[in-house]
Amino acid sequence: MVVLPITISVFGAVWFALVVPGMAGSEWWQGLSVYGKWVVYNAGMFAVITGLFGGLVSIILSHRLSVVQMLVNGLAGFMVFSFVLDVYQPPYVIDKAGTWLITGGDTLAEAASDFMVATAWEALGAGGSMLYYLTYIVTPIMVVIGAVFLFGLNRFTQLFAEAI
16 A cells, blocks of 8 residues: 555656756756656655655545545645745845846756746746746745645545544
């Protein structure tokens, strides 16, 4: 029952801890877009959260492992982790004036969620202080609302009621 979530989590941990750090200076990594770097970097984190959080929530709520529920719950958990918690992890990539503080290079900085989100908002025409507020205020609010809808408001409250 728990073999699949554990296997997915172990794969994610190996990917995230051993494979991705070696890519940072590679020519292949440098050729990826900001969005591609974000996907490659976060694939391991998605697997870990899907296996641990998604699998655990699936078992708690239905008393058995449902692969579909594990994936949905894992996606909701990943959205909150990546777009809310990771966005607020220092260092910020832009300041309140909308000036880029980190410009990438041969590091994993371009794989950070706030770097990717700010790049997307900038591509849509945002600039200056609006870029900062869209990245660090609006996006996390939108993602939390999306995660609650994805997870389901009833299941969301049920999970926390059972946890308490």
